Amino acid sequence: MLQEALKIISLPDLRKSLESDEIGEQIYKLITDLYPICRSITGDGVRETFKIIKNHIPLKVHEVSTGTEVFDWEVPKEWNIKDAYIKNSKGERIVDFQKSNLHVVNYSVAVNKVVPWEELKSHLFTLPDYPDRIPYRTSYYKESWGFCLSHNQLLAMQDAEYEVCIDSTLEPGYLSYGEYYLEGESQDEILISCHTCHPSLCNDNLSGIALATILAKYLSEVSSRRYSYRFIFIPGTIGSITWLALNEERVDRIKHGLVLTGVGDRGNFTYKKSRRGNAEIDRAVIHVLKHSGQEHQVIDFFPYGYDERQYCSPGFNLPVGCFMRSSHGQYSEYHTSADNLSFVQPQYLGESFSNCLSALYVLENNRTYLNQNPKCEPRLGKRGLYRQVGGHAEEQVDELALLWVLNLTDGEHTLLDIAERSQFSFDAIEKAANALAKHDLLKVKPE
Numbered sequence: 001m002l003q004e005a006l007k008i009i010s011l012p013d014l015r016k017s018l019e020s021d022e023i024g025e026q027i028y029k030l031i032t033d034l035y036p037i038c039r040s041i042t043g044d045g046v047r048e049t050f051k052i053i054k055n056h057i058p059l060k061v062h063e064v065s066t067g068t069e070v071f072d073w074e075v076p077k078e079w080n081i082k083d084a085y086i087k088n089s090k091g092e093r094i095v096d097f098q099k100s101n102l103h104v105v106n107y108s109v110a111v112n113k114v115v116p117w118e119e120l121k122s123h124l125f126t127l128p129d130y131p132d133r134i135p136y137r138t139s140y141y142k143e144s145w146g147f148c149l150s151h152n153q154l155l156a157m158q159d160a161e162y163e164v165c166i167d168s169t170l171e172p173g174y175l176s177y178g179e180y181y182l183e184g185e186s187q188d189e190i191l192i193s194c195h196t197c198h199p200s201l202c203n204d205n206l207s208g209i210a211l212a213t214i215l216a217k218y219l220s221e222v223s224s225r226r227y228s229y230r231f232i233f234i235p236g237t238i239g240s241i242t243w244l245a246l247n248e249e250r251v252d253r254i255k256h257g258l259v260l261t262g263v264g265d266r267g268n269f270t271y272k273k274s275r276r277g278n279a280e281i282d283r284a285v286i287h288v289l290k291h292s293g294q295e296h297q298v299i300d301f302f303p304y305g306y307d308e309r310q311y312c313s314p315g316f317n318l319p320v321g322c323f324m325r326s327s328h329g330q331y332s333e334y335h336t337s338a339d340n341l342s343f344v345q346p347q348y349l350g351e352s353f354s355n356c357l358s359a360l361y362v363l364e365n366n367r368t369y370l371n372q373n374p375k376c377e378p379r380l381g382k383r384g385l386y387r388q389v390g391g392h393a394e395e396q397v398d399e400l401a402l403l404w405v406l407n408l409t410d411g412e413h414t415l416l417d418i419a420e421r422s423q424f425s426f427d428a429i430e431k432a433a434n435a436l437a438k439h440d441l442l443k444v445k446p447e
């Protein structure tokens with residue numbers, strides 16, 4: 001199945017040929033490859049991540065110098081880390097970065113000294129409610145150091161002093177981001193954005209990175225694309241601010257966009273609408289979820305969350321929504337060591353992939369048609385379109401869908417408008433439109 005998909009094929013054939021489970025396995029495998037890397041908003045962990053993504057797509061990596069002004073912000077110093085630990089009086093590493101990169105507060109400055117327990121305490125972070133989990137903490141914009149550990153580990157610490165070491169550097173360098181542009185028939189773009197700054201955390205957001213990569217890979221195999229696609233792999237917040245600052249003159253090409261995050265857990269789908277609220281991407285995703293038969297929720301835009309905050313800031317107000325399963329902060333594993341390789345599963349990743357591809361399919365095919373026989377209904381029977389019996393089930397066109405399409409192809413309604421109004425799925429409406437177009441009863445309205 002997947003071997004076939006690697007040939008150049010059409011988008012409808014791609015959708016038909018891809019098995020959600022197999023795709024889910026591919027996405028999961030990529031998450032597994034990326035999981036051990038200690039990422040942050042800058043540094044070699046991000047570059048290593050891009051190197052692995054490059055095994056799938058020819059990602060272009062950009063390096064933006066520390067100190068570059070990007071709107072009200074500036075690109076921070078670059079952070080790298082080799083090792084970190086807390087040793088007890090016996091010289092044992094009781095907290096060890098080599099065992100989990102979550103143990104170090106991300107962006108900690110270097111430290112190497114013996115500290116009394118009273119002082120060390122204020123540099124330790126735990127989750128008393130989940131005593132065996134390690135929390136994920138960052139300190140990007142305040143130079144400090146700290147360790148994260150399970151609460152059980154903390155309770156076991158009895159010594160009067162400890163040796164602490166964080167072998168890190170925080171120096172002028174670069175912010176790295178990855179970009180993959182897929183040219184389509186039009187220069188109008190669909191933006192797919194995901195954040196690459198989290199260390200060993202799977203749902204937030206290796207799931208988004210891996211889904212975007214595999215989606216890009218398959219879309220690159222499609223023979224014709226109406227839209228151009230721009231996939232960007234950026235650190236959260238500072239990355240989208242940097243990208244927008246460097247690409248300000250080009251952003252009006254973005255006609256639709258999605259931030260992908262948290263797409264691998266078992267939770268129901270969540271779609272957070274763009275700030276506009278009724279953009280075509282909002283309608284496309286909501287339509288797909290509604291017809292997927294899966295439980296889901298749609299939430300209005302709010303200025304908190306992921307990079308949609310920047311894309312939807314008032315100076316841009318881009319039509320970018322956020323596609324998730326469980327939304328951030330709504331699950332206890334969020335930002336803890338429990339967001340691991342068992343928290344995400346191939347099945348859920350595969351379902352997320354299918355829904356994303358279906359939403360893109362809607363955008364690719366959401367055209368406006370003109371009825372060529374608008375005065376009363378055309379005789380469908382004599383064209384073999386009505387009361388048809390036999391034929392393969394999948395080729396059958398619903399008669400009521402035909403009538404809706406004929407009635408609403410007045411040049412004022414897109415296929416998605418018709419699908420929404422008629423309660424049919426986009427696929428059923430598109431199939432009806434194709435059948436009518438084949439008999440010259442419809443023509444695409446020139447854009």
Ligand SMILES: [Zn+2]
Nearest residue numbers: 198204205335
């Ligand atoms: Zn996060």
